[in-house]
Amino acid sequence: xxxxxxxxxxxxxxxxxxxxxxxxxxxxxxxxxxxxxxxxxxxxxxxxxxxxxxxxxxxxxxxxxxxxxxxxxxxxxxxxxxxxxxxxxxxxxxxxxxxxxxxxxxxxxxxxxxxxxxxxxxx
Amino acid sequence: xxxxxxxxxxxxxxxxxxxxxxxxxxxxxxxxxxxxxxxxxxxxxxxxxxxxxxxxxxxxxxxxxxxxxxxxxxxxxxxxxxxxxxxxxxxxxxxxxxxxxxxxxxx
Numbered sequence: 001x002x003x004x005x006x007x008x009x010x011x012x013x014x015x016x017x018x019x020x021x022x023x024x025x026x027x028x029x030x031x032x033x034x035x036x037x038x039x040x041x042x043x044x045x046x047x048x049x050x051x052x053x054x055x056x057x058x059x060x061x062x063x064x065x066x067x068x069x070x071x072x073x074x075x076x077x078x079x080x081x082x083x084x085x086x087x088x089x090x091x092x093x094x095x096x097x098x099x100x101x102x103x104x105x106x107x108x109x110x111x112x113x114x115x116x117x118x119x120x121x122x123x
Numbered sequence: 124x125x126x127x128x129x130x131x132x133x134x135x136x137x138x139x140x141x142x143x144x145x146x147x148x149x150x151x152x153x154x155x156x157x158x159x160x161x162x163x164x165x166x167x168x169x170x171x172x173x174x175x176x177x178x179x180x181x182x183x184x185x186x187x188x189x190x191x192x193x194x195x196x197x198x199x200x201x202x203x204x205x206x207x208x209x210x211x212x213x214x215x216x217x218x219x220x221x222x223x224x225x226x227x228x229x230x
């Protein structure tokens with residue numbers, strides 16, 4: 001079964017840091033671009049970041065650029081999101097997603113999604 | 124930045140056809156994707172590259188994209204299609220962009 005499982009969410013104070021992980025299984029992990037998308041409570045989907053299949057190209061939304069870093073370890077079949085200088089407005093469910101397009105250099109469509117991990121930024 | 128505009132809500136009667144639009148500047152020059160999200164669930168890709176259906180998505184879901192508007196069409200709408208639907212595209216400046224979402228109500 002093709003699957004993505006996020007972990008690492010929790011409660012953190014403003015200004016703090018947190019690292020999210022996303023473990024992939026059931027597919028050739030190293031072949032696909034991967035993405036992070038978040039959803040604040042009661043709100044819509046917000047794009048956060050992408051990394052291409054080999055980790056050499058990354059993209060960020062303006063709202064997180066300079067604070068968040070995406071990376072991947074294909075040997076561990078794991079995607080990461082290092083989040084720093086967290087703000088209350090970063091409170092959301094964070095989803096990782098796999099692109100539908102193998103080896104694409106740019107994001108296409110988000111085919112496989114994880115179940116999400118909740119990040120709460122609060123004093 | 125690049126923006127996608129969706130109607131906040133669309134209503135449809137069971138068995139009828141629902142159309143959800145997504146508007147953006149020259150959106151027809153880009154690929155559009157659509158996602159379904161039921162309450163408490165992760166999003167589900169239902170259309171990619173304007174009109175392609177992933178494996179397992181019913182044929183009643185179809186898509187088109189031309190000019191400034193992409194459209195998701197659900198034929199023979201069923202109660203289980205009631206959900207939020209999001210359009211999405213890629214732009215060289217904003218990278219990935221999602222619309223704000225449309226709540227589909229099956230009355």
